Amino acid sequence: MPVTVAVPTFRRPEDLRDLLPRVLEHAAGVTAAGGHAVDVLVVDNDPARSAAAVAAAVPGVRYVAEPTPGIAAVRNRALDEAAGSRLLVFIDDDERPLAGWLETLLATWAASEAAAVVGRVSAEFSGPVHPWVVAGGLWDRPRMPTGTPVPVAATGNLLLDLEQVRASGTRFESALGLGGGEDNLFSRSLVAAGRQLVWCDESVAVDRVPAERLTRRWLLTRAWSHGNTAALVELRLAGGAGARLRVRARALGGGLLRLGGGAARWTLGAAVRSDRHQARGARAAFRGAGMVGGALGVVYEEYARQGRRWRLARVAAR
Numbered sequence: 001m002p003v004t005v006a007v008p009t010f011r012r013p014e015d016l017r018d019l020l021p022r023v024l025e026h027a028a029g030v031t032a033a034g035g036h037a038v039d040v041l042v043v044d045n046d047p048a049r050s051a052a053a054v055a056a057a058v059p060g061v062r063y064v065a066e067p068t069p070g071i072a073a074v075r076n077r078a079l080d081e082a083a084g085s086r087l088l089v090f091i092d093d094d095e096r097p098l099a100g101w102l103e104t105l106l107a108t109w110a111a112s113e114a115a116a117v118v119g120r121v122s123a124e125f126s127g128p129v130h131p132w133v134v135a136g137g138l139w140d141r142p143r144m145p146t147g148t149p150v151p152v153a154a155t156g157n158l159l160l161d162l163e164q165v166r167a168s169g170t171r172f173e174s175a176l177g178l179g180g181g182e183d184n185l186f187s188r189s190l191v192a193a194g195r196q197l198v199w200c201d202e203s204v205a206v207d208r209v210p211a212e213r214l215t216r217r218w219l220l221t222r223a224w225s226h227g228n229t230a231a232l233v234e235l236r237l238a239g240g241a242g243a244r245l246r247v248r249a250r251a252l253g254g255g256l257l258r259l260g261g262g263a264a265r266w267t268l269g270a271a272v273r274s275d276r277h278q279a280r281g282a283r284a285a286f287r288g289a290g291m292v293g294g295a296l297g298v299v300y301e302e303y304a305r306q307g308r309r310w311r312l313a314r315v316a317a318r
Helices: 013-034 052-056 069-080 101-111 131-136 162-168 182-193 217-235 242-270 274-294
Strands: 001-007 037-045 061-065 087-091 095-097 116-125 157-161 198-211 298-301 308-313
Touching: 001 013, 001 069, 001 157, 013 037, 013 052, 013 101, 013 116, 013 198, 037 069, 052 061, 061 069, 069 087, 069 182, 087 095, 087 101, 087 162, 087 198, 087 308, 101 116, 101 157, 131 217, 157 162, 157 198, 162 182, 182 198, 217 242, 217 274, 217 298, 274 298
Parallel strands: 001 037, 001 087, 037 061, 116 198
Antiparallel strands: 087 157, 095 198, 116 157, 298 308
């Protein structure tokens, strides 16, 4: 069965140089064991094509450039480039697959016949982590038994059954390409179309977290972004003007509750000198603020080419 492994990339040549031989090793192992024909694809979002030379230096890698800015455009290009494959697997350019990564994704799909299989992503830190961050568990990632149905998925370690994806008509939303959340909207749209997502706990990709992402400021900004995209995804899933108005009201009310509750927990943590309560409270407050922003039409573009920015936008349904 033909399988495409897609590696979206943007100006990370050193990470890509380290990753590609590892992916090819997994592909060769799967081909030898199960007869799968595996195509390794790099989709470069850099207009300067900075990944071209890296990909060309690794025999067996296919390279394409996608000039449209944003991760949604890159992922849609991967969907199109995998036209001859039944299965598409995404792995990020700053991740590293562990033993059994691809094999267990394929085995879980064969056992479940799900539209998507969600692999585990674990964090590896490139520098010391502030005790405040550790105590709050701000980098903790979920785990659950293999085969467990899940309602939503990120795309850092994800297998897609393209036959089911194409039948559902699901694509990545380009309007969310610079702000994130396009993967949540994509996976939730699959579920809304009656498709199933399942978890694979044995498939592990390690996310190498750079030092600048270990600060309180970065993590709290990310919490704001997650709250913002959560509200925006709900708005795009809403079926009409009345439904979107109700979503805005829920996001506004829920965001204010999180903001108030998080501030109260942070205050408690400061009073009792608990890093955990302070970290969890601050994260909840910032996520709530992001939900309020999304309800009011504020869009946070974390991956804008000119740097992170906030802007006002009219959010319509898909």
